[in-house]
Structure formats: C-alpha cells, structure tokens
Amino acid sequence: MRRRDFLYRTTALLAATVIPSRFLAANSGKTLRVPLGLDGYSLRGMKWKATSLIKFAAEQKLDAVLLNGLNYFKSLEDSHLLSLKELANKANMRIYVGAGGICERSASFSNEHGDAKMLLAKGIHVAKTVGSPVVNVRIGSINDRYSEGGIESRIAESIKVLKALKSRALDAGVKFGFENHAGDLRSEEVLALIQEVGTDVCGSMLDPGNALWSMEDPMQHVQTLGPYAVCSSIRDYTVWQSAEGATFQWTAIGEGLMDAPAYVNHLATQCPGVPLFVETISNSQRPIPYLEDEFWEGFPNLKAKGIIGFLRLCRQGHAMDVDKPEAGADQDEFDQQHQRSQFLKSIAYLRKHCDAGLAQP
Template sequence: MKWGLTVYGTVFDMGIHPQSGRQPITPKELIDMAAVRGLEGIEIPDRILREHDPDTVAAYAQDKGMFINIASGGFDAAHLKEALELGERVGAVTVRTVVGGAKFGGDRRHMAGTWQPFLHDILTGFQAAVETAERTGVNLAVENHQDLASEELLWLCDRIGSDRFGITLDTGNPLATAEEPVSFFRRVAPFVKNVHLKDYWVYGSEEGYRLVRCPMGQGVVPFAELIRILSEAQPDVTLSLEHGALEARHVRVLEEDYWTEYPGRSASQLTRLMRFIQDHVKEQGDWRTPYEKGEPPEAIAAYERDQLETGLAYMTSLIRRTRVS
C-alpha cells in the first residue's frame, strides 16, 4: 500500500474553490506538502496538471519518490483518453473519474425513467476509453461519488472486463447510496485500484440522515476493517486522504421515492444499513460547517487546515499499524 494526499477536502486552503481568493496549489507544492508529512504520493486534478509542464512534474515526483494519481471527470471517451495520455507522461498510476447524474446524498428522483440509458452511455464511454488505459498502462478507475451504487460499479467492471479498469473507492460514500460500509468494501475490493480515505459524522433527520465531514478517524468509517480487506485483496493499492465536502449530504432513505431508480435491495441489506446508522448517529448538535454558516474564506481555510492535520495524525498512526502487521 502507498499513502498520499488529495486536494479535495481542502478546497479553500489549496485555492481550488472559486471563492477562496487564492491561487490554486501547484503540483510541486502538493508533492512537497505530502513529502514533508511522510506520505508517498498525490492525487491532483488534470486541469491543474495541464497548467504545468508534465515532464517537469514527472521528474520532480520521481526525485521525491512520489506516486501521482490524476483526478478527472465524466465519461466522455475523448476527454478520458487525454487524461490517460497525460497520466502516461507524468507516470501516473491511476486516472480517477466520476460520472455524476445523482444529486447530493444519492438522490436519483430527478432521473426517473432515464437512469438506465444513462448507465449505458457511461458504459459506452468507458469501453472506448479503456483502450487508451490498456495502451498507456494507466488505470481508469470510476469513483463511488454518491452516484453509482456497488451493484452498478460491479456491473461496469464485469462488462468492461479489463485489468486496467476498476474502482476508486471513496470510503465515506457507501452511506450516500444507502449501503453499509463494510459490506460495500467487501463487494468492490476485487476491483479497487485507488482509495479516497474519507470519514463522516452521521446526524439523524426525519427523512433519513445527514453525512457531515469530519477529520479522518473521528467519524463512523471502520478504517481498520477496510485495511484488513484491502491488505488481502489489493495489497499494492494507492490510498489518499480526502476530507468530505463543505456541505452536508442529506440521504433521505426514509422517503419512499428516495429509492427511485435504485437496484432492488433485500430486507437484510436495509437492516445492516439502519443498524449501522443507529449505532453511530448523532441526534443533536449544530452540524453546519463554516462554509454553511457563511463564514469568510480565511475561516473556512483554517477549518480545513485543522481537520487536515487531525486527519493526517490519525492516518500516520494507521500507516504505522498497517506496516507493523
């Protein structure tokens, strides 16, 4: 396993958010930030990487002993081919992409009657792009970005059938598609190429529950079990710290129409999910982030930095335990 750092989760501090008032972090700065914290790699958006000479970035990362993953997006084959070719130039391990479609909190209600055609469009785009992944030797890995459920991720992997295609596992997001995390981890583990280490607090609501960002190790995600599963299934996987978004994700599982366009789920699956929520839920408290409270950019950036340092401390302890075992 190799451990790294993403830019998402610190979008104000790293100048990614348009309201931050800061210049975006450079690849070199992100590499240095990861290196000084004893990490082994980075994941950086392709739009930032394109603003810098890829050969220079590749040489700098190699000199520091750092892996590079690229954060891209969509399922347009031409765009993904460009990202994969950029990945080849910088020596990237994986290009991660997201497909969208669902709203925050796994809400598909607006896509009633159109979700299945949407999935087939995704499949077509990935099937075309994976040829470039195989040629370049760079993985293409779709993320569970609060949109695709495990059933659909496995369907894509089965239909594409390439060793260069797989999954970027976001550890916090199974709950956004109404899935108990450990069950999700086990199901997708054979196809995981890359991991985003994200944690959440869970706050109850009349409609279901809210996922609220928190430092890694302070929320509900069972990281020790995750590492045990991945140690067996994907011992060479890359894992990068990524704190959650600045807006809570409301997962309305207690509303009947929430399940619009979802795969059929068994009673036992729903029981495991709701038991997990019941065991971890916070019923009271102000769950809003500084961003949701309308605080100024510097206050939001400071909040992100504090959570990053707390999460990194936990991540460092997890790395030590993993290497000892």
C-alpha cells in the same frame, strides 16, 4: 460473512493491477504497509494547482498525491506534466490522476475538454506522462439517478465511452478507476460496470465515504469492491436518524463510525501497493430522505435488504455540530485552516493507529 473475517482474508487479489515497484518493494517484509497520500480535494479551499499540492504532500512525507481532475494542472503540455513527475520523483512520491465525469448526459458533465471520449483520451495521456497507473473516472452525482432513463442509462453511456478508449488505455499501461461519486452508484452497480468493461483495464476507485449517500454501509461497500481496487480514498463518517430518514456528515479519521484499522488492513492484504488517499470533506451535513416516496424514484430496483447495514449505522451514529467562524472572521480563511487541520489530524491518526504510510515523518 463477518466484516472482519472478510477484511482479514488474503485471497481474491485483483490480478494484473499496475502498482509502482517502490510501493511493492516496501512491503517485501512481514509487515504490510499501505502507501499514504493526499487527495487534492482535501485542501480545496486553498485553490492550489498540482505543483503546490505536490510540495505540500512532500512536506508531510507522503507517498503519493491524487489529482482527481484535469483542473489541477496549469497546463496539459508534456513539458509541464514531466516537470510535475520530476518534482514528485525527487520527493519519492507517485502521482495518481483522474479525468472526472465521462457521462455526457450527466447533469454535472463539463465539455471544457471536449466530449467524453476526448476528455478520457486526455486523461489517459496525462496519466501516462506523469507516471500514474490509473485514470479515475465517474458519472456524476445522486441527481443522475433521477435523470431520464435513470442511472442504468448513465451507466450504459459510461460503459460505451470506456470501451471506446479501452485499447488506448491498455497500450498506455493505464487502468480506469471507476469511482462511486456523490451517491451516483451503489457498489453492485460499480461492480457490474467493471465486469462489463473488463477487469483487465477497469477497477474500482474505492470511496467508501460516498457509499452512505446511496444508503450503503461503507464497510459492506468495501467487501464488494475491495478486490477490484486500483485506487482508494478514505474519510470517516457518522450518520443519524432524522425526521425525513437520516442525515450524514463526514469527519476527520478517528472521529466517526469507520473501522479505519480494518479498512487499512484490507488494502494491505487484498490489494498491496494501492495507495490510500485521504480526502477529508468535513463540516457539512447531507440529508438522506429515505422516508419520502420521491427519494425512492432514484432507486427503483433496490430492495429493503440492501439497506439493512445502513440502517444499523443510523442507529449507532449521533448528530454532529458544524463548526463556524467567529463573528467577523473571514469565511475563506476559516475554511482553509479547517480543511488543513482535518487533513493533518487524519494523517496523524492513520500513522499512529493504522501503521499507514511507507515514508517516515
């Protein structure tokens, strides 16, 4: 099936996805529009908490804000959470939340909020209280593919946690959005996990930008997981050949290889009402040393045909420079301004070239 043929077909909607009525009502006409939002990680250099991020998103006339981790909240007390919900409501925005990694044997798991089940329980409560239809979760990073038992063991552990909290999530009217994060999972692995947990309570936190890290063509990643999307992320990308295999770099939307209009159209037709959160992570390069034997130890079941699309992209892309501050300039201030610029540039592109966003700037 051709990429655009898939992206434009209008079947295979994810049944029973919890979508804010305002987002659906805005699409009651002939032209479908995708709600546009801020992923707080785009402005990580600011070190802002939820209140500041919501206010910034409101200033940009966005439809939603994603707080993809409990660290964004100054407090998990209901009074604070309800005040955030009220703040967002006044700006006609919706809050989406994430709990982070729920695999205790992942190298990146944090026990700040207790064990994995306690963390997820808190995430469900936060989501319900602020009005988020989703709580995003994940395993960790590509390093987990090389851990004892491999990624299959980490997947099994995550499934166990999700099933343990399944009834609580259903009672709260909240779905799990499972994210492919930092190269930990390929789309077929995320899909198998979703189906094992149950599509009544689990969907995809669709992040095609991360697909490159696990040697996938991001748009093929969309084809596999798009019908299951309950939350989504976007950032552009480029990838090029290197002596060790390949190197990739994320970019502002419109500056890379991504077919952003096709991706936005996919969301509008396949999962109407699911917001598109801009998560710009530009200005850093990451290696994919697939020509080295050790790299494949993390992908023992992956066959050559599984990376054909990725290899085609490697031939299309070209190396990009990394922007640096002028001599003597403050690095933190440079990062803050660069991140803000990349985010605003991406929002402008999506509005102008993809008709994204319900609110008018």
